[in-house]
Amino acid sequence: xxxxxxxxxxxxxxxxxxxxxxxxxxxxxxxxxxxxxxxxxxxxxxxxxxxxxxxxxxxxxxxxxxxxxxxxxxxxxxxxxxxxxxxxxxxxxxxxxxxxxxxxxxxxxxxxxxxxxxxxxxxxxxxxxxxxxxxxxxxxxxxxxxxxxxxxxxxxxxxxxxxxxxxxxxxxxxxxxxxxxxxxxxxxxxxxxxxxxxxxxxxxxxxxxxxxxxxxxxxxxxxxxxxxxxxxxxxxxxxxxxxxxxxxxxxxxxxxxxxxxxxxxxxxxxxxxxxxxxxxxxxxxxxxxxxxxxxxxxxxxxxxxxxxxxxxxxxxxxxxxxxxxxxxxxx
Amino acid sequence: xxxxxxxxxxxxxxxxxxxxxxxxxxxxxxxxxxxxxxxxxxxxxxxxxxxxxxxxxxxxxxxxxxxxxxxxxxxxxxxxxxxxxxxxxxxxxxxxxxxxxxxxxxxxxxxxxxxxxxxxxxxxxxxxxxxxxxxxxxxxxxxxxxxxxxxxxxxxxxxxxxxxxxxxxxxxxxxxxxxxxxxxxxxxxxxxxxxxxxxxxxxxxxxxxxxxxxxxxxxxxxxxxxxxxxxxxxxxxxxxxxxxxxxxxxxxxxxxxxxxxxxxxxxxxxxxxxxxxxxxxxxxxxxxxxxxxxxxxxxxxxxxxxxxxxxxxxxxxxxxxxxxxxxxxxxxxxxxxxxxxxxxxxxxxxxxxxxxxxxxxxxxxxxxxxxxxxxxxxxxxxxxxxxxxxxxxxxxxxxxxxxxxxxxxxxxxxxxxxxxxxxxxxxxxxxxxxxxxxxxxxxxxxxxxxxxxxxxxxxxxxxxxxxxxxxxxxxxxxxxxxxxxxxxxxxxxxxxxxxxxxxxxxxxxxxxxxxxxxxxxxxxxxxxxxxxxxxxxxxxxxxxxxxxxxxxx
Numbered sequence: 001x002x003x004x005x006x007x008x009x010x011x012x013x014x015x016x017x018x019x020x021x022x023x024x025x026x027x028x029x030x031x032x033x034x035x036x037x038x039x040x041x042x043x044x045x046x047x048x049x050x051x052x053x054x055x056x057x058x059x060x061x062x063x064x065x066x067x068x069x070x071x072x073x074x075x076x077x078x079x080x081x082x083x084x085x086x087x088x089x090x091x092x093x094x095x096x097x098x099x100x101x102x103x104x105x106x107x108x109x110x111x112x113x114x115x116x117x118x119x120x121x122x123x124x125x126x127x128x129x130x131x132x133x134x135x136x137x138x139x140x141x142x143x144x145x146x147x148x149x150x151x152x153x154x155x156x157x158x159x160x161x162x163x164x165x166x167x168x169x170x171x172x173x174x175x176x177x178x179x180x181x182x183x184x185x186x187x188x189x190x191x192x193x194x195x196x197x198x199x200x201x202x203x204x205x206x207x208x209x210x211x212x213x214x215x216x217x218x219x220x221x222x223x224x225x226x227x228x229x230x231x232x233x234x235x236x237x238x239x240x241x242x243x244x245x246x247x248x249x250x251x252x253x254x255x256x257x258x259x260x261x262x263x264x265x266x267x268x269x270x271x272x273x274x275x276x277x278x279x280x281x282x283x284x285x286x287x288x289x290x291x292x293x294x295x296x297x298x299x300x301x302x303x304x305x306x307x308x309x310x311x312x313x314x315x316x317x318x319x320x321x322x323x324x325x326x327x328x329x330x331x
Numbered sequence: 332x333x334x335x336x337x338x339x340x341x342x343x344x345x346x347x348x349x350x351x352x353x354x355x356x357x358x359x360x361x362x363x364x365x366x367x368x369x370x371x372x373x374x375x376x377x378x379x380x381x382x383x384x385x386x387x388x389x390x391x392x393x394x395x396x397x398x399x400x401x402x403x404x405x406x407x408x409x410x411x412x413x414x415x416x417x418x419x420x421x422x423x424x425x426x427x428x429x430x431x432x433x434x435x436x437x438x439x440x441x442x443x444x445x446x447x448x449x450x451x452x453x454x455x456x457x458x459x460x461x462x463x464x465x466x467x468x469x470x471x472x473x474x475x476x477x478x479x480x481x482x483x484x485x486x487x488x489x490x491x492x493x494x495x496x497x498x499x500x501x502x503x504x505x506x507x508x509x510x511x512x513x514x515x516x517x518x519x520x521x522x523x524x525x526x527x528x529x530x531x532x533x534x535x536x537x538x539x540x541x542x543x544x545x546x547x548x549x550x551x552x553x554x555x556x557x558x559x560x561x562x563x564x565x566x567x568x569x570x571x572x573x574x575x576x577x578x579x580x581x582x583x584x585x586x587x588x589x590x591x592x593x594x595x596x597x598x599x600x601x602x603x604x605x606x607x608x609x610x611x612x613x614x615x616x617x618x619x620x621x622x623x624x625x626x627x628x629x630x631x632x633x634x635x636x637x638x639x640x641x642x643x644x645x646x647x648x649x650x651x652x653x654x655x656x657x658x659x660x661x662x663x664x665x666x667x668x669x670x671x672x673x674x675x676x677x678x679x680x681x682x683x684x685x686x687x688x689x690x691x692x693x694x695x696x697x698x699x700x701x702x703x704x705x706x707x708x709x710x711x712x713x714x715x716x717x718x719x720x721x722x723x724x725x726x727x728x729x730x731x732x733x734x735x736x737x738x739x740x741x742x743x744x745x746x747x748x749x750x751x752x753x754x755x756x757x758x759x760x761x762x763x764x765x766x767x768x769x770x771x772x773x774x775x776x777x778x779x780x781x782x783x784x785x786x787x788x789x790x791x792x793x794x795x796x797x798x799x800x801x802x803x804x805x806x807x808x809x810x811x812x813x814x815x816x817x818x819x820x821x822x823x824x825x826x827x828x829x830x831x832x833x834x835x836x837x838x839x840x841x842x843x844x845x846x847x848x849x850x851x852x853x854x855x856x857x858x859x860x861x862x863x864x865x866x867x868x869x870x871x872x873x874x875x876x877x878x879x880x881x882x883x884x
Binding site: 004005006136159166202209211218252253268275 | 403411413554555556559704705706707708709710711712714715718719721722723725726727729730731733734737738740741742743746773774776777780781783784787788791792795798799802817820821824825826827828829831832833835836839840844847848851883884
């Protein structure tokens with residue numbers, strides 16, 4: 001039986017022929033992401049901005065204009081109304097999200113405002129139901145945004161230390177800059193597309209950090225092994241060999257993860273769609289950055305070449321099998 | 332060569348079986364839930380035939396722990412409340428005033444006359460007419476201080492007394508404030524828990540968050556407003572001396588006094604002394620009842636110290652009115668007819684039977700020691716939850732099937748081994764989640780789906796490595812062994828870093844983020860176990876039987 005092979009057995013792509021160009025492209029992308037973030041800003045959800053969202057469901061089609069009129073008449077400040085579409089909704093399921101800005105200077109949220117909005121909407125669509133109502137006061141939302149950024153920063157910091165301990169500082173710097181690259185590009189995409197940015201997106205960001213790192217570490221692990229194996233070859237070649245050797249695994253893992261994520265994206269319902277979108281984007285960016293950012297930076301920074309223990313000297317000709325640092329016994 | 336000790340094999344299978352048995356109840360979710368509810372009901376309120384039948388739906392000897400479904404899946408209400416701990420400082424100061432007054436009065440020759448001054452909340456400011464006696468006044472007030480009752484504040488006293496011109500300023504010391512905050516939080520938690528339990532809902536979560544916040548999640552309740560009604564009613568009962576009766580709400584009350592409206596007489600206000608004679612905290616019991624005219628009323632009984640204070644006060648003040656105050660409204664202000672000994676009494680007012688019953692419950696549960704601010708409120712309808720569960724099931728199923736097929740196509744028999752491990756992996760995650768009583772949320776389901784995708788990573792790493800080792804023309808057994816051995820460092824590094832992020836998410840995150848962190852973290856642990864041990868065991872068993880000369884991978 002012939003098995004599916006996504007990547008040929010012996011690939012020898014030259015990933016670093018234009019490594020400066022790839023780093024440059026990443027740099028430009030980062031600039032664009034930051035410009036987008038600066039100009040458009042993120043579409044913060046109530047977790048971070050405070051305010052109230054009401055999810056409504058009605059058998060009648062959603063009339064956004066009529067909803068808006070009814071709510072504007074209450075004079076409670078900015079509100080946005082959007083219809084929600086999802087293939088899983090039945091014909092009788094017409095869903096809309098109403099978002100009301102946090103009322104000024106209020107620590108807690110007033111039930112009166114919510115009741116007034118609900119009454120106004122009932123005037124437009126008598127059978128309307130409020131399937132979820134969520135309010136976050138401005139005080140908590142400020143703290144939530146702080147802890148969220150703290151969480152991302154801490155995660156990246158912890159990773160820096162871990163890789164530093166397990167590898168060398170150049171590896172740590174490469175991996176961490178790749179992570180920063182992934183996180184910033186994700187934020188850029190969110191600000192450009194305008195998808196709601198809430199607490200669950202922070203969870204997605206951290207998972208992207210985890211995934212991208214996973215990928216980078218696997219490549220680095222092989223680089224470390226090959227640096228011992230091929231002592232005399234230039235770093236660029238060693239990196240290329242390592243990435244080619246792990247390419248099949250990289251593609252396989254990305255594909256299985258993407259398969260699962262696409263299933264969630266299509267079928268998981270609209271509530272977590274933003275979250276899943278972030279993860280899908282993260283898998284692409286994370287895979288790209290392991291090779292073209294983390295490894296390219298490693299090439300740029302250079303690494304210590306003397307990894308040998310004295311007795312490994314004999315195997316330095318590159319033809320016999322290497323001793324990995326963890327595999328002690330020889331054949 | 333390829334060998335696994337018998338004890339290791341037994342251990343691996345035992346762990347797998349244990350996980351699956353723990354996960355099993357979740358396959359029969361509603362049945363087990365009925366069983367659990369019935370068992371609980373039998374424990375608390377005795378057995379009936381119907382309950383026994385419900386309990387019999389699931390055998391006793393099987394584990395019956397289920398994965399808790401989070402609010403976003405089951406529907407319910409979520410509140411984040413901040414306790415106004417500083418409220419308590421103020422009431423402490425109010426209660427202290429009579430003691431300070433009595434202490435200073437005893438030394439009138441030295442300090443002169445005393446007057447209570449208005450002051451910022453949480454401090455007591457008393458002006459003495461003879462500033463020369465300040466030293467003596469401070470000494471007298473300081474003598475009122477008690478040692479702080481707490482571990483950290485040992486050795487400190489509870490009051491901080493200072494002189495400011497001709498004023499004596501009293502406030503709680505820092506150590507006492509901390510001790511008080513701690514007590515306030517514990518009391519609030521306890522009271523909220525009791526009130527929610529009185530309503531009898533399933534598995535409410537009532538947790539302290541940070542120094543002064545309480546998170547309350549109640550599944551199955553209609554709305555956050557309903558939940559607030561249950562816990563938010565303060566029911567602060569006090570008995571205060573009446574100074575006068577008025578119709579002017581802006582009447583200047585004089586210091587140490589306050590103006591409160593009457594509950595059922597419109598436009599009537601009472602001027603009361605702020606320091607209560609007795610408070611609801613000293614109640615030991617309260618029951619709905621009827622007065623001599625047959626109208627609904629509430630009886631109450633004080634503890635010994637409350638009874639003594641109440642008895643002394645009524646004995647000294649026969650003929651003058653005192654007010655029964657509930658949540659800053661005067662319920663009634665009867666004139667004291669006689670010395671009331673024994674410490675029990677009855678509150679009459681225009682209550683309905685329902686109101687008197689509720690009031691008795693609230694009084695019994697005790698008053699919240701301080702007010703609550705609600706910082707966050709969320710209501711999720713049960714239908715949205717059901718939609719999410721359905722979508723989650725479908726998505727997990729499809730994701731699962733896709734990954735299984737893909738793995739089988741790519742790695743053939745080895746892919747099928749990995750698939751068995753993957754299925755066991757999901758079983759193990761559910762089993763552990765049930766056993767530790769974790770809560771599954773929608774992001775949690777996403778975490779599981781992600782684990783499905785990433786769990787194969789360890790196997791992919793191993794299988795790819797075996798493919799590579801095969802190229803160097805060693806025997807299949809050696810290739811498998813080296814594949815596992817050499818892939819290990821990459822697997823460990825990769826998964827440890829993900830664990831680090833999961834732990835950080837868990838520690839810092841709240842709500843949805845935490846649910847995600849739990850399933851992600853558990854998923855990594857179980858997937859490393861199944862990928863390294865279970866697939867290895869399967870491959871070894873297969874290898875021992877077939878002894879293949881070449882490997883198809």
